[in-house]
Amino acid sequence: MRQLLVVGTMALDTVRTPFGAATEVLGGSATYFATAASFFANVNLLAVVGEDFPEAHIAFLRNRGVDLSGLERSKGKTFRWHGDYTSQLNEARTLETHLNVLESFRPQLPAHYRTPELLFLGNIDPEIQMEVLNQVTRPQIVACDTMNFWIDGKRDMLWDVLKNIDVLIINDAEARALGQDSNLVKVARVILERGPKYLIIKRGEYGVLMFHGTHVFGTLAFPLEHVLDPTGAGDTFSGGFMGYLASTGDWSDAGLRRAIIFGSVMASFTVESFSLDRLRALQYSDIEARFRAFKRLAHFEDLS
Amino acid sequence: MRQLLVVGTMALDTVRTPFGAATEVLGGSATYFATAASFFANVNLLAVVGEDFPEAHIAFLRNRGVDLSGLERSKGKTFRWHGDYTSQLNEARTLETHLNVLESFRPQLPAHYRTPELLFLGNIDPEIQMEVLNQVTRPQIVACDTMNFWIDGKRDMLWDVLKNIDVLIINDAEARALGQDSNLVKVARVILERGPKYLIIKRGEYGVLMFHGTHVFGTLAFPLEHVLDPTGAGDTFSGGFMGYLASTGDWSDAGLRRAIIFGSVMASFTVESFSLDRLRALQYSDIEARFRAFKRLAHFEDLS
Numbered sequence: 001m002r003q004l005l006v007v008g009t010m011a012l013d014t015v016r017t018p019f020g021a022a023t024e025v026l027g028g029s030a031t032y033f034a035t036a037a038s039f040f041a042n043v044n045l046l047a048v049v050g051e052d053f054p055e056a057h058i059a060f061l062r063n064r065g066v067d068l069s070g071l072e073r074s075k076g077k078t079f080r081w082h083g084d085y086t087s088q089l090n091e092a093r094t095l096e097t098h099l100n101v102l103e104s105f106r107p108q109l110p111a112h113y114r115t116p117e118l119l120f121l122g123n124i125d126p127e128i129q130m131e132v133l134n135q136v137t138r139p140q141i142v143a144c145d146t147m148n149f150w151i152d153g154k155r156d157m158l159w160d161v162l163k164n165i166d167v168l169i170i171n172d173a174e175a176r177a178l179g180q181d182s183n184l185v186k187v188a189r190v191i192l193e194r195g196p197k198y199l200i201i202k203r204g205e206y207g208v209l210m211f212h213g214t215h216v217f218g219t220l221a222f223p224l225e226h227v228l229d230p231t232g233a234g235d236t237f238s239g240g241f242m243g244y245l246a247s248t249g250d251w252s253d254a255g256l257r258r259a260i261i262f263g264s265v266m267a268s269f270t271v272e273s274f275s276l277d278r279l280r281a282l283q284y285s286d287i288e289a290r291f292r293a294f295k296r297l298a299h300f301e302d303l304s
Numbered sequence: 305m306r307q308l309l310v311v312g313t314m315a316l317d318t319v320r321t322p323f324g325a326a327t328e329v330l331g332g333s334a335t336y337f338a339t340a341a342s343f344f345a346n347v348n349l350l351a352v353v354g355e356d357f358p359e360a361h362i363a364f365l366r367n368r369g370v371d372l373s374g375l376e377r378s379k380g381k382t383f384r385w386h387g388d389y390t391s392q393l394n395e396a397r398t399l400e401t402h403l404n405v406l407e408s409f410r411p412q413l414p415a416h417y418r419t420p421e422l423l424f425l426g427n428i429d430p431e432i433q434m435e436v437l438n439q440v441t442r443p444q445i446v447a448c449d450t451m452n453f454w455i456d457g458k459r460d461m462l463w464d465v466l467k468n469i470d471v472l473i474i475n476d477a478e479a480r481a482l483g484q485d486s487n488l489v490k491v492a493r494v495i496l497e498r499g500p501k502y503l504i505i506k507r508g509e510y511g512v513l514m515f516h517g518t519h520v521f522g523t524l525a526f527p528l529e530h531v532l533d534p535t536g537a538g539d540t541f542s543g544g545f546m547g548y549l550a551s552t553g554d555w556s557d558a559g560l561r562r563a564i565i566f567g568s569v570m571a572s573f574t575v576e577s578f579s580l581d582r583l584r585a586l587q588y589s590d591i592e593a594r595f596r597a598f599k600r601l602a603h604f605e606d607l608s
Contacts, residue, residue: 225489
């Protein structure tokens, strides 16, 4: 069984959307990623939490089969994010961020984490992403997320990371900021010339595009009547994408296309409730059913 | 050969985008629709222009095989629209509208226009749309477009029209205004309960969704590096959609899906230049090639 390593954040989120609110609930990029990926693959998680992090959240991840040997519990408080969304749910507004134990986080990989076949560098300081890269034997697939804060603040360090990865997974605003153009096709060309082989652009309710050379594949997001909270959708997408790849070992064009759909399937569940609540109740048969629904959504007959 | 009737506007547009500007160029919903549809079917056009409308534009449509018996030339000036777009090209801002000869337009259908198999009611006063409906034997497929101006100003009249059509084709902002909700799946349910059998929601650079009962089909817009002017993309979509249906007579689910793709193909060409310039140079082989590109964009392998 292939090993999939994720480094990222574990957080306590406080979120308000037009459809409700949640206070100090389980969140963070590594949490969403690992939970989604755990439906497909063995996940090794590398993150830090504070003394106040509820034991129940750790038990949840352990019960999903996630290896938590790399979860550090530090003195101090867990990373906290506080945000809200307006009526169309497209963009989170950050009200408060408390880095807490993240500020002094220096990743130390357990010995059995150092030879993963797949690695996901969640949205975190590019210097930490680089430290993780330096501690592993080059995996077959390295994917990476980031955000405008690092694109603006640590652009050179970020490009150093991007030269060492295979797949960059960011949203459209981040892609435009990194590629310095408003046109996503141009942006993709600029980014792919300098670094990763694949660029995946997440567009929230509008779906996902994957660029590779001059090729492009894409999917709509699944149209849903009940969207409660988009928090974590992006990391859930990445978890489904990388988890599916880990389960097949197939990085062909066909394999990557299917992985994009599985990522989109997982994200479509996450937004149906607050925090990871929908994923807690999810069965693998639900995932397969929605994969088929994506096919009905997108496929059409060939020219005769 | 099936007859496809379109009623709508013919206009002289003045447009500015971040990539250029065009002054007093050929535009209007009926113009874009008829030109796109003419690649697939026989089009009968019903519209009004003023004394100042250039003969060359009429010759262009005639050369494309469009029947202009229903084109009225009235005393006065042609309808004019003046608008611009900001950098992401998603929404036009109207700077000026001069209705001119449109203000007194009362459609009179030539005898051979009164039994079309397909009818498209372009975005125009719902009272005019109703007058056209009243002058034709019920076609097999009636599609209709509208805009927020009529949704807000003539909502009851508009609903009367919508009860008599098969396919409503509007953009996402219009759908939300008509269905009075921000969620498009809810909006579709509300609208389909009251009127048309199919709701097609155009989302600009994000593509198109088609709702029918509880079914949904969708496509991304084709990712393009060179988008100069989105004006007319929506009417071009409708022209490709209805023109393809007219060419096949196939209103099955598979036929409608393909029609959505052909509509999207035609729209993807229109935005590549100002006015109808890209359509002027278009070959049918270009259309087929892009249809295949849409398939490569969207299709993925089934679960094994």
